[in-house]
Amino acid sequence: MTTSLDPAVETVVPKPSRLSGGAASVLAAIRSFRSSSGTLPIGLGLLGFLVLTSLVSLIWTPYPPTATATGLFSSAPSAAHWFGTDAVGSDVFSRTISAGRTDVFYTVTAVAIALVIGSAWGAVAGFFGGWFETVTLRLLEVVQAFPALLMALLVISILGPGTFNVILVVAIIPLPDFVRLARAEVLTKKTWQFAEAARLVGNRPLVVLFKHLMPNSWRPLLAYASISAAWVCGNIAALGFIGVGIQPDAVEWGSMIARGESDVVAGAWWEALFPGLGVLVLAIGFQLVGDGIAARNRGEQR
Amino acid sequence: MAVEISAPPPHSLRGIAVPKVVNVIVRRVLGAILVIWGVVTLTFLLTRVFGGDPVNLFAPPSATAADRELIRERLGLADPIPVQYVDYLRDVIHGNLGTSYLTLRPVTADLLSRVPATAELATYALIFGVTLGVSVGVLSAVFEGSIFDRATRVFTSAGLALPQFWVALMLIVIFFDQLHVLPGPTGRMPIGMQPPPTVTGFYLIDSIITGHLSTFWPALRQLILPVLVLGYGVASPLARGARTSMILALKADYVRTARALGLSRSRTWFVYAFRNAILPVMTMFAGTVAWVFSGTVLIEGVFGWPGVGQYALNALENSDFPAIQGFVLYASILYVIIYQLLDIAYTFADPRIRS
C-alpha cells in the first residue's frame, strides 16, 4: 500500500544498474510488470480493452459510425441499437467504439511528443545548466501561468482546426512538467560516480547524458507520462466538446457528448453517457498504469 | 532596495526577521511582474505573429486590395511588429483590449460585466472543494487503510479522470431529468424569475442584504450542481495531496513526541500533525484556482451560466479574437497574482521560511 511513504525505511541510494540500457531494461520492466500487484494489471486491462474495441471497430460495427437515420432519432438503448441513437439517428454504439480510435491515437501521440521533447529539453537544461537552464525555467513559469485549457483554446483558435494542431496543443500542456521532471532527474544523477566515470573515460557530454544518465531516468518519466495521459485525453474530449479544433461531427467522444448535450435536458441520457464512459475508462486506465509504474519504481528503490 | 534592508540581525523581533519578509515580498512582486510581462508578450506573439491575418475577419469577401489596406491601417496592423508590440503593451496597461467583433463593446467592459456571475460560482466552488478535499484527505490519512480511505481513493481517482463537463451533464440527467429535485441548466435564476437588486453581484448575498429573501432559495438551487462539479474537481487533487502530506506528518518524530507527552488524539492529529501537513498542500491551492478558471469555461457552457467562461466560449465559436485574447490574458494575470499571493501567505505560514 503506501508503505513507501514510511520515513523509517531507509532510502537506499539507487544503484546504477541497468546500464545495459535499451532492450534489456525494457524486458526487465515487462517482466516486473507481471510481478507487481494491484493497479498495474487492471490499468493495462482497461487500456487493452479500449485498444481491442478500437481494432474491432475497424472491421466491424453494427452500423457505419457516420451513417445518419439508421433508425429512430434519439431512441433509447434497444436490441437494435445497444447504446441507442442520437439526434441525427446515428448508432451511438458504433460511434462510441469507433471514436476510441481517435481519442486513443490523439492521446498517445500527444503524450509521446510531450515526453520526448520535454525530457530531452529538461535533460539538456539540467545537465548543462547556465543561461539555457535559467531561460528554460523562466519560460516554463510564463507558460504555466496560463490555466492549461485556456492556453489550449487560445492556441487552437489561432492555429485553426486539424488533427495535428489538436495534438500539438494538448501536448504543450504537460510539456513543462516533463521538462521539470527530466531536469530534476538529471540533477540528482549527474554527480553519481558512474556519470563521473563515463565522463572521465572521455565520452562527450551529450553521450554521457543520453547514453549513461537518461536510461536510468526513463521509468519515472514513463510513470508521469501515463498519469498525464489521463489529463490529456480529458483535454482532447474537452476540445471536442467545445467544438474547437475538432470538427463538430467528428467521431470523437467529446464531440459526441456535445451532440448529445441538448438532448440531455430532454432525458436522452444515453447519447452523452456512453462516450463519457469511454473517456473515463481511458483516463482511469492510464492513471492506474501510471500509479502502478510509480509504485514499482519506489518499491525497487528499497 | 536591497541595500536598505540589510542591517538588523535575524533574532530581533519576536523571532520574526523583518528584513527577510520584506525581501520575500519584494522578490515575489518583481517575479509576478516579470511573469505577467511574459504572459502579455506570449499572447502578443501568438496572436499577431503566428496568428492568421486578422484583416480576413473584417474584410468582406468582396473587398478590394485597397479596402483591405484601409482596414489594416485602421486596426493598427500596418505598423512594424515592434511598434505594434509597444502599442499593445500600452493598451494592456490601460486595460484596453480592443473591441469585441461580436458585441461591438470594449472587451474589458464586457468581461467586467460578467465577472460577478463567475466570481460567485468560483468562490463557492473553491470554498467547498478546498474544505472537502483537505478534510477528506486528512481523515483518510488518519484512518489509513480503512474502508473510508479506500472509498476516498476511488472518489479521488474518479475525480481526476472524469471530464467535468460530462459529470455536469450526468448530474443534470440524474437530479433534473430523473429525480426532478434540482432545476435545469438555465443559468443563475430559474426562467422568468428576477434576480435580487445588485449590490455585490453575488445573488445569495444580495438577496439577504436587500431583503429579497424570496430569491435566495431559487438562486441557491441553481448554484448547487455547478458548485458540486467544480468543487469535486478541486477536491480530488487536494485530497490526494493532503493525504500524502498528512501520512508523512503522522509518521514524523514530532508526532511521536506529542503522543509520548500524552496529548489527546485530536490535538495530536489536527493540530500537531495537521499544521505541518497543510503547508505543502497550500502550494497546491494555486493549481486548484487554475483548475477552476479552466473549469468555468466548460461548466458555464453546460449550465448556461452567464459568466466570463460562457463569454469566452461564445467568442471561440465566433472567432472573436479580441475577446478570446482578453479573456485568456485577464485569467492568466489574475492567476499569476493569486499564485504569488498564496506564495507570500505560505512564507508567512511556515516559521522556518519566515525567519
Added chain:
Amino acid sequence: MTANEPRNLLSVRGYSGGFKTPSGFKNVLDDVSFGLRESAMTAIVGETGSGKTLLALSMMGLTASTFVKTKGTIEYAGDDISTYDDRAYRQIRGGEFAMAFQDARAALNPVISVGKQLIDACRAHRRVSAAQARDIAEEMLRKVHVPEPAQRMRQFPHEFSGGMAQRVLLALALICQPKLLILDEPTTGLDVTIQADIMELIVDLVSSSGMTACLITHDLGVVAETCDDVVVMFRGKVRETGPCAQVLQHPADHYTQQLLRSSRFEELSA
C-alpha cells in the same frame, strides 16, 4: 535474574514481540526480562539494532502498528500496561512516564512555538489555567538552563541549537513531573562538550527529583559514570543485568566482556 525485586517501579517479564512484514513475521524482542528500580537510573546498553529503542517504545506504548507482542508482561502499579489500549496509555504517557528522544530538533514540532508546545504538554495532564501553564513552562525552561526563557518561549525549534533543543525536550518530558523518565540516546549527534553538559543536567534533574530513569545508550563510559543498574542487550535478548559496578567490573556474560573490551579499546585509541 534480578527482575523480581520488591521496589521495582516497572518490571518487564518475558517480553517478546516482532514486526509483521510482507515477507512474514520477524521476531525482534525475545524473552526480555528486567526491572527498573525506583529512584535509580538504569542503563539499557547494546549496539544498533539490538532492540533497545523498541523496548523503550514498548514501555511507552508507542510501538508502530505493525509491531505485535507475542508474550510477556510490562508491570506498573500492579497492572500489565502492555495490554493497555491507546486511550488507557494516554493517561500514563507524559504524566507518569515521559520520554526524551534522540535528535531533539526533529522531535520538536517545527511549526509550533516552543512555549506553546510546553504549555500543551503541561495542560495535557495538569489542571491549570493557560497563564499558570505559561509560568510553569517558563520555570521549566529555567530549570533546564535555557537562557532568557521568556524570549525563547516565542521561538520555534529551528532557532535552537541541537543542545538547546535537547534541553527543551527534557523540559517537555519533565513538565508534568513524571515518575519515570526514559532517555533514548539523548546526546547522540551533539558536540562532545555539550554531551557532557546535557548528561550532567540529566543526572542533576533525576537525582534532585527522586525520579526513576532509564537511559538507552551504547556509550559504556556514560553508563559507568551515571547509572546505578545496567541491562545489556544483544539481538533482542537480555544478556546480563545487575548493578553497574558489578556488571562493568566483573562481567559474567561473554558478549558483555566483548562490549567492554571494544569500548576500552576505543577509549585508549581516542
